[in-house]
Amino acid sequence: MSLAVLDYGAGNQTSVLRALNFLGIAGKVTASAADLFPASGIIFPGVGAAGQAMHRLAGTGLDAVLRELVVIGKPLLGICLGCQILLEFSEEGDTDTLGIVPGRCRRFSPDLRDENGDPATIPHMGWNACLGGGSGRLFRGIAPEAEFYFVHSYYVEPEPELVLARTRHGQEFCSAYGRDGLWAVQFHPEKSGRAGLRMLRNFYEYCAETGAERGTC
């Protein structure tokens, strides 16, 4: 029973692994389909640019592997860039992305103003809350006022019925989306203190339950 952290040279996979280790969850950073298919769940992290990430995924065939994992119902959690490129298109470099979830990733407007009327900082970097708390079992046990650590200049626009949380930075944007077994968050749970660790544990527990039902552990 372990989680696979997808390694495609995109930065924060080691941070995610450290958080799993701290929680006592077996995890492995891997780029191998032989590790990904038997895993109870996949964490799809990422820091950097959409175009470069897609180039790496396509070059290694991991784009097709990811699509197949989702088709067979393998639980998946996208983080930050992973959250963005699960959608169909990103305005970052006008990049066609994985298309696993309907929606687009858009750039924050340079005209964005904060609550004081000052130009809003871009990237949106720092701690921010999910308005009214997030919904779905990923947020189970997390206080509605809990905050998460964000670093991003683009925001996701998935189909409205998939939105699980919204956050305000000059404008409201979607900060978490998905459905049971396929989730994505714009923030970094591995760097979001106790609330973030709880979210990773919630994901793991879902994977453990569904894996036990299917007998794949």
Next chain:
Amino acid sequence: MLSKRIIPCLDVRNGKLTKGIKFQGNVDIGDPVAVARRYYEEGADEIVFYDITASAEERGIFLDVVERVAENIFIPFSVGGGLSSVADMRAVLLAGAEKISVNSAAVRNPGLISEGAEAFGSQAIVVGMDVKQVPKRREVPSGYEIVIQGGRRFMGIDAVEWAARCEALGAGELCVNSIDADGTREGYELTLTRAVVEAVRIPVIASGGAGSPRHMLEALTQGKASAALIASIVHYGEHSIGELKSYLDAHGCKVRPPA
């Protein structure tokens, strides 16, 4: 809405904290990992580590500290002190830091900022600026000049212009340290802080001079900083991070609720 961040700063030499840190309770006050863990649990939003000596052999010990920190705290942290090449930056990031802070090396070689931003992304590059107030002159129209070597060497560079240049080169964040205010405990340099904030779009951390919760409030409201760097105000046990956050919250400054 973004919360204002509270960032304790720890100076590390040879794997130990250099300044005495006084805590109630059983924390080994010489161990940076234990102290970082303590601040993390109290609700620090980020932590900064400065490697004070950065000789080659002590660098290895310091990287070991960075790794142990990364295994024990789950908030972002940055590392500065003696980083002067992309290879230095890479070593610290691989050890688990989110951000690297460059200061005098960037003044001497501004290309370091763009090289770092290209290699690791702007979000990973913080430029620390040491600044002294001087009479206004042609090269320093704001009256704030960039200094290095702890303020002993004046560089003939205007601090506000340098801030904008750092942003253009790809810095993701600026830490503005007033050498005049540093260590006085009489408050941050608010005019300088605000001038830099208004010259750039990236977040600015105010540094130098915090002696009371009120000073932090001023830096985050009048100074318009995104974050306040603190040291002695928490290291000597006068205030906990939680108390500081309660104070800021009670005065209308949005902070992340203590975890």
